[in-house]
Amino acid sequence: MASIAAIKQLIDKLGAEKVVAEKEDLLTLGYDSTPGLLHLPEVAVYPTTVADVQTVLGIARDEGMPVVPRGSGTGLSGGSVPHQGGVVLCLNRMNRILEIDEENLTATCEPGVITLDLFEAVADKGLFYPPDPGSQKISTLAGNVMENAGGLRGLKYGVTRDYVMALEAVLIDGSVVQTGGKSVKDVAGYAFKDLLCGSEGTLGIITGITLKLIPPPQTKTTMLAYFDAMPRAGEAVAKIIADKIIPSTLEIMDNATINCVEDYAGIGLPRQMAALLLIEVDGHPAVVAEEAAAVEKVLRSVGAAEFKVARDADEAASLAAARRTALSALARVSPTTLLEDATVPRSRLADTFAEIERLGEKFRLKVGTFGHAGDGNIHPTVLCDERDADEMERAHAFYHELYEKVLAWGGTVSGEHGIGIAKKDYLAKQIGPAGVAVMRRIKQSFDPQGLLNPGKIIAD
Amino acid sequence: MADKTKKQGNFAPGDAPTYESVLQCMRCGFCLPTCPTFVLTGRERSSPRGRVALARAVHEENLDFTEALKQESFFCLDCRACTTACPSGVKAGEVMEVCRSQSHQVFPGGHLSKSFRNFILKRMLPDPDLLEAGMLPARLYQRLGIQWLVRHSHILKLGPDWMDKAEGMLPKLDAPLRGQLPEMTPAKGEKRGRVAFFLGCVMTLLYPDVSRQTVRVLAGQGFDVVTPAQAKCCGAPHMSEGDRETTRELAKFNIDLFLSQDVDYIVTDCAGCGASLKEYEELLAEEEDHARLELFRSKVRDVNEFLSEVGLRTEELQEVKVSVTYHEPCHLCHAQNVSAQPRQLIRSIPGVEFREMKESSWCCGSAATWGLKFSEESQQVLDRKLANVAATDADYLVTTNPGCHLQLAWGLKQADMPQPVIHLMELLGRATPD
Numbered sequence: 047m048a049s050i051a052a053i054k055q056l057i058d059k060l061g062a063e064k065v066v067a068e069k070e071d072l073l074t075l076g077y078d079s080t081p082g083l084l085h086l087p088e089v090a091v092y093p094t095t096v097a098d099v100q101t102v103l104g105i106a107r108d109e110g111m112p113v114v115p116r117g118s119g120t121g122l123s124g125g126s127v128p129h130q131g132g133v134v135l136c137l138n139r140m141n142r143i144l145e146i147d148e149e150n151l152t153a154t155c156e157p158g159v160i161t162l163d164l165f166e167a168v169a170d171k172g173l174f175y176p177p178d179p180g181s182q183k184i185s186t187l188a189g190n191v192m193e194n195a196g197g198l199r200g201l202k203y204g205v206t207r208d209y210v211m212a213l214e215a216v217l218i219d220g221s222v223v224q225t226g227g228k229s230v231k232d233v234a235g236y237a238f239k240d241l242l243c244g245s246e247g248t249l250g251i252i253t254g255i256t257l258k259l260i261p262p263p264q265t266k267t268t269m270l271a272y273f274d275a276m277p278r279a280g281e282a283v284a285k286i287i288a289d290k291i292i293p294s295t296l297e298i299m300d301n302a303t304i305n306c307v308e309d310y311a312g313i314g315l316p317r318q319m320a321a322l323l324l325i326e327v328d329g330h331p332a333v334v335a336e337e338a339a340a341v342e343k344v345l346r347s348v349g350a351a352e353f354k355v356a357r358d359a360d361e362a363a364s365l366a367a368a369r370r371t372a373l374s375a376l377a378r379v380s381p382t383t384l385l386e387d388a389t390v391p392r393s394r395l396a397d398t399f400a401e402i403e404r405l406g407e408k409f410r411l412k413v414g415t416f417g418h419a420g421d422g423n424i425h426p427t428v429l430c431d432e433r434d435a436d437e438m439e440r441a442h443a444f445y446h447e448l449y450e451k452v453l454a455w456g457g458t459v460s461g462e463h464g465i466g467i468a469k470k471d472y473l474a475k476q477i478g479p480a481g482v483a484v485m486r487r488i489k490q491s492f493d494p495q496g497l498l499n500p501g502k503i504i505a506d
Numbered sequence: 507m508a509d510k511t512k513k514q515g516n517f518a519p520g521d522a523p524t525y526e527s528v529l530q531c532m533r534c535g536f537c538l539p540t541c542p543t544f545v546l547t548g549r550e551r552s553s554p555r556g557r558v559a560l561a562r563a564v565h566e567e568n569l570d571f572t573e574a575l576k577q578e579s580f581f582c583l584d585c586r587a588c589t590t591a592c593p594s595g596v597k598a599g600e601v602m603e604v605c606r607s608q609s610h611q612v613f614p615g616g617h618l619s620k621s622f623r624n625f626i627l628k629r630m631l632p633d634p635d636l637l638e639a640g641m642l643p644a645r646l647y648q649r650l651g652i653q654w655l656v657r658h659s660h661i662l663k664l665g666p667d668w669m670d671k672a673e674g675m676l677p678k679l680d681a682p683l684r685g686q687l688p689e690m691t692p693a694k695g696e697k698r699g700r701v702a703f704f705l706g707c708v709m710t711l712l713y714p715d716v717s718r719q720t721v722r723v724l725a726g727q728g729f730d731v732v733t734p735a736q737a738k739c740c741g742a743p744h745m746s747e748g749d750r751e752t753t754r755e756l757a758k759f760n761i762d763l764f765l766s767q768d769v770d771y772i773v774t775d776c777a778g779c780g781a782s783l784k785e786y787e788e789l790l791a792e793e794e795d796h797a798r799l800e801l802f803r804s805k806v807r808d809v810n811e812f813l814s815e816v817g818l819r820t821e822e823l824q825e826v827k828v829s830v831t832y833h834e835p836c837h838l839c840h841a842q843n844v845s846a847q848p849r850q851l852i853r854s855i856p857g858v859e860f861r862e863m864k865e866s867s868w869c870c871g872s873a874a875t876w877g878l879k880f881s882e883e884s885q886q887v888l889d890r891k892l893a894n895v896a897a898t899d900a901d902y903l904v905t906t907n908p909g910c911h912l913q914l915a916w917g918l919k920q921a922d923m924p925q926p927v928i929h930l931m932e933l934l935g936r937a938t939p940d
């Protein structure tokens with residue numbers, strides 16, 4: 047609980063322009079992109095320096111007040127939602143790119159830098175930062191690190207964690223730790239930065255990030271394949287991988303998603319098709335040509351209804367941009383959009399699509415599915431209305447049954463969106479009591495008072 | 507449109523955003539980086555997502571219609587960049603526009619200020635004769651306009667130096683165009699059709715030369731141009747200040763007037779008017795015959811949209827040897843989705859070299875009276891725009907909306923930049939032979 051005194055102290059020490067407590071501010075800092083969540087904090091702070099962050103943590107410690115860090119609030123598991131009140135620490139004003147080191151191929155940034163801004167800044171210098179979540183034009187780097195975000199290029203280039211070289215974090219006791227560095231190899235001590243990646247703000251506040259950059263691919267080819275049956279698209283994905291081709295992008299959209307995206311973007315996607323694959327291969331021109339031909343061969347062999355190659359870079363970019371709008375575009379169909387983040391070994395992809403279809407029918411739900419097919423990471427999205435209690439119940443039953451199957455197939459309850467508040471119980475199911483217990487001990491050793499983003503990840 | 511008798515949470519009776527329209531937001535945040543007020547402040551409540559969330563909270567009775575919400579609704583530029591950015595079809599700008607009308611019900615201004623605003627908004631703008639009579643001798647409008655702002659400075663929270671700015675922004679006033687333009691300007695060359703020209707208030711008063719060129723260009727392109735002198739204000743200023751009822755009256759009048767003309771299209775050279783005319787259908791959906799609304803809507807075109815649709819006749823155009831860059835008015839690209847057409851026109855004028863600027867669809871910070879209410883923020887938005895203009899090093903800055911024109915011309919002058927601002931129809935006018 048934030049007392050009046052705590053708010054006054056925050057204002058005294060940080061200045062009024064960094065502290066907000068009007069109801070209008072609190073109402074708009076009580077959600078992220080996860081449907082249905084809204085919990086008001088008691089106060090919110092916009093720090094601009096590490097010292098500011100330390101000050102907030104100091105007051106929080108004295109007052110026993112929860113601290114919930116927030117980037118841009120695009121999380122999909124409730125990570126930045128202050129469901130136990132307290133102070134929301136908005137890091138979006140700490141948004142400077144401090145250095146792009148062209149000798150060591152690294153970029154060092156404050157936590158609130160927008161993902162796409164970094165991408166563009168390094169591209170200007172002929173470098174490449176691959177992680178590109180669908181939300182890249184607004185998500186923050188710290189938000190990406192804390193959720194270990196993936197993206198459209200994950201299949202070939204990996205996820206955010208693969209690019210984190212060093213982190214600076216403020217711990218709840220006010221100490222500042224630096225972990226990692228610009229050396230490409232580092233085995234000194236526990237892999238502390240790897241523990242912080244994906245910790246969803248429960249272990250420390252990230253105030254600095256050094257990321258690995260790579261040279262961009264020389265060229266790329268973007269292809270589209272349409273299918274008249276969803277399982278056939280799943281088969282195509284499995285076969286491309288089995289043929290030892292690793293495209294940079296291998297994304298899927300089903301019929302409902304195709305139609306919603308087309309409604310928004312109007313780029314001429316065929317509305318009658320059951321599924322679409324967006325495929326990109328990149329690298330050395332000779333390799334790209336070879337891989338593109340190989341992909342085409344696979345697509346023909348599984349019976350894709352249609353296949354086309356993007357004319358130029360502009361068309362390729364507009365296709366990727368359209369894919370990024372999938373989730374938001376699906377939201378136009380119904381008031382509530384529930385989405386999940388099931389991930390399975392890729393050989394199980396076709397089964398998973400079949401299961402989604404079966405369960406959708408069983409529970410009489412409208413479901414749109416899209417996702418990073420090449421990663422086996424798909425987002426079955428139930429289009430519903432939160433005011434219809436019965437429908438919501440059926441939606442939850444749908445996910446419940448789906449996750450049972452996903453876990454039985456050796457999959458995971460979250461490929462990239464994290465656990466947050468939304469998936470604590472599923473996580474407990476996946477990792478079992480021993481797994482939960484060790485996580486709790488780790489959390490305890492970082493944050494004995496349980497003030498940093500309390501109630502997230504670990505089931506009570 | 508809300509059913510006015512239905513309970514609408516903590517909104518006052520009357521126009522309010524519908525619950526559906528705010529529920530539609532899935533909070534993805536895609537709109538955030540395109541919203542000038544969010545980029546300026548970094549504050550969620552000044553973002554489209556935040557504004558919609560506040561309106562939702564009022565619906566769900568988690569929030570009263572507060573002074574702060576009112577401020578947010580006026581702080582919103584109504585630039586509609588969020589509408590373009592939103593994949594789910596949410597219209598945060600429109601939600602705020604409706605909230606402005608709420609704010610008049612919840613916080614009626616003082617007596618004096620109210621009568622002044624009524625005078626200007628209800629009497630002066632709607633009635634072209636009154637407006638121009640007042641204008642001609644003593645630039646009364648200009649004075650009254652400023653006086654109106656004085657009266658409102660407390661509720662509008664005007665910046666400290668707004669008065670100098672208001673004076674400095676207005677161009678030298680010429681005789682208004684209305685009354686000078688013939689009711690009918692005949693087509694030149696092979697006739698292609700007959701259009702009505704909707705002459706906007708700001709155009710006739712501040713930019714008579716622009717609209718004169720528009721009519722010349724349309725005639726030169728083979729269209730008979732009818733300019734009904736009785737046309738009233740499109741209603742955009744009223745709508746933007748939250749006075750939806752007056753807007754409806756004006757809309758009905760203009761629909762009657764223009765549907766009684768025997769024309770194929772209704773064309774305007776003011777992006778603000780065009781957006782407003784196109785919204786009549788939604789505004790009157792509950793009160794007017796649907797077929798008539800649809801017919802009216804189907805005829806309205808922005809002049810750029812129109813010329814590009816019918817195809818520009820370029821054989822007779824003269825060469826204009828200049829380089830230009832183009833600023834997209836929010837009310838054209840975001841509100842009307844007209845973005846490729848002006849570029850296409852510019853490119854087809856012989857001799858013109860087109861230089862695309864960065865962030866061409868980023869608001870210039872004018873947004874009706876916003877530029878006066880929030881001087882400092884407006885300046886920051888403007889600076890960003892000017893830097894992008896400077897980078898093109900073009901001879902001219904082309905735009906197609908009087909609000910942008912005012913703001914940009916003022917900004918360029920302040921910054922000692924060489925580019926004159928011209929309307930696209932002026933550019934085309936230069937290429938059109940007499």
Ligand SMILES: Cc1cc2nc3c(=O)[nH]c(=O)nc-3n(C[C@H](O)[C@H](O)[C@H](O)COP(=O)(O)OP(=O)(O)OC[C@H]3O[C@@H](n4cnc5c(N)ncnc54)[C@H](O)[C@@H]3O)c2cc1C
Nearest residue numbers: 117118119120121125180186189190192195196247252462
């Ligand atoms: C339309 C859409 C598409 C998306 N696509 C993808 C996708 O393709 N791949 C993917 O992986 N995700 C995706 N996401 C999810 C989301 O965008 C990512 O999880 C993103 O990394 C969140 O960034 P953020 O800045 O919004 O963080 P927030 O949501 O604000 O916060 C995320 C977590 O990080 C913590 N946090 C934030 N900043 C700090 C800090 N400085 N220190 C400590 N903790 C901090 C928060 O407490 C919270 O737990 C998508 C979301 C949307 C809405």
Ligand code: SF4
Nearest residue numbers: 531532534535537592
């Ligand atoms: S208004 Fe649209 S773009 Fe903005 S958060 Fe809501 S759904 Fe996303």
Ligand code: SF4
Nearest residue numbers: 541583585586588599
């Ligand atoms: S209309 Fe413009 S200022 Fe208003 S919320 Fe939308 S983007 Fe922001």
